[in-house]
Amino acid sequence: MALAFDEFGRPFIIIKEQEQKTRLRGIEAQKANISAGKAVARILRTSLGPKGMDKMLQSPDGDVTITNDGATILEQMDVDNQIAKLMVELSRSQDYEIGDGTTGVVVMAGALLEQAERLLERGIHPIRVAEGYELASRIAVEHLEHIAQKFDFGPTNIEPLVQTCMTTLSSKIVNRCKRPLAEISVKAVLSVADLERKDVNLDLIKVEGKVGGKLEDTELIYGITVDKDMSHPQMPKQIEDAKIAILTCPFEPPKPKTKHKVDIDTVEKFQTLRLQEQKYFDDMVQKCKDVGATLVICQWGFDDEANHLLMHRNLPAVRWVGGVELELIAIATGFNRWKDCAKVPRVDPRKAGKGMLVWSERSLLEPQKIKCCTLNTVQIQEL
Numbered sequence: 001m002a003l004a005f006d007e008f009g010r011p012f013i014i015i016k017e018q019e020q021k022t023r024l025r026g027i028e029a030q031k032a033n034i035s036a037g038k039a040v041a042r043i044l045r046t047s048l049g050p051k052g053m054d055k056m057l058q059s060p061d062g063d064v065t066i067t068n069d070g071a072t073i074l075e076q077m078d079v080d081n082q083i084a085k086l087m088v089e090l091s092r093s094q095d096y097e098i099g100d101g102t103t104g105v106v107v108m109a110g111a112l113l114e115q116a117e118r119l120l121e122r123g124i125h126p127i128r129v130a131e132g133y134e135l136a137s138r139i140a141v142e143h144l145e146h147i148a149q150k151f152d153f154g155p156t157n158i159e160p161l162v163q164t165c166m167t168t169l170s171s172k173i174v175n176r177c178k179r180p181l182a183e184i185s186v187k188a189v190l191s192v193a194d195l196e197r198k199d200v201n202l203d204l205i206k207v208e209g210k211v212g213g214k215l216e217d218t219e220l221i222y223g224i225t226v227d228k229d230m231s232h233p234q235m236p237k238q239i240e241d242a243k244i245a246i247l248t249c250p251f252e253p254p255k256p257k258t259k260h261k262v263d264i265d266t267v268e269k270f271q272t273l274r275l276q277e278q279k280y281f282d283d284m285v286q287k288c289k290d291v292g293a294t295l296v297i298c299q300w301g302f303d304d305e306a307n308h309l310l311m312h313r314n315l316p317a318v319r320w321v322g323g324v325e326l327e328l329i330a331i332a333t334g335f336n337r338w339k340d341c342a343k344v345p346r347v348d349p350r351k352a353g354k355g356m357l358v359w360s361e362r363s364l365l366e367p368q369k370i371k372c373c374t375l376n377t378v379q380i381q382e383l
Helices: 027-045 070-076 082-097 102-121 126-147 159-168 175-192 267-290 304-312 323-332
Strands: 002-005 011-014 055-058 064-067 205-211 219-221 238-247 295-298 353-359 364-367 373-379
Touching: 027 070, 027 082, 027 102, 055 070, 064 070, 070 082, 070 102, 082 102, 102 126, 159 175, 175 205, 175 219, 205 323, 238 323, 267 304
Parallel strands: 205 373, 238 295
Antiparallel strands: 002 011, 055 064, 219 373, 238 353, 353 364
């Protein structure tokens, strides 16, 4: 390969043996695309099923990943071919829609491509092959509906769901604890599921991972866990029948949006400024007290003066709580809308959430009507 310039100074590349290279067309191009898809399926074929082998993958920066999950393997692979990228997208969509079967769909797609190649060699048009696959798919679905067995389940009868979940966990690294993990997963889904509408909002299930420990330490909490402590160590650790005020603003005076400068040259001016800030903090705390709040959860932080004032006013507070956690707390404690979590000047006593128990040592919040849950899992460090 050489670099040359035309009469206008624009560079162009001269590739050696360019005349000998030809563009693939027709059946040859189809065979090349099929071979790329078969190559990806061949890689995942040995990791299919409970007896499948794990793959060891090494990233460009040296990190090693050992897994037999099809979606993870394809995500870690560096794929350049466009047809192979379609297989990766197939696995990703299966993982997004179903959450399982990522290896099986790629292996099945590779098998279908292999059979399609034989049909193409016999002179059958690709459209006819696709129509035949669609007809076979409809027949297979009808046969599955004919031989399928229906299982009744409910909040008191979860055994069919547990058995189904155990089947999906058989090929994962957690298979030695698949029974307790399956029960935890089913209970978590049923706690947020709307059985009448047959709808499940999985965003209401929060998975909290902690490094260390054993898989047996995994537990399900019917509530929201927030990995935060009270802002002051002398604040009460446990609050029952709490009335919660969720704030999306910091406990501090507002800052001007333009450039400003304050000159303080006397003690009286400094005292005036300090008293003004203290009055602002007093007003903010008093507004939270007036609505009957017994716990303040703030998305932002506040300085030591506001923290000291909250402690003396007997108003426990938690600061630096993330937006996702705030939204879950708002849903769990009965806030009507996410915008009910307002700033201090707009605190409304009719929009305060109610919780049964707030425990600071584990930052546990158990709402009255459980519609959120937290799954505390244990993360295993990769060696």
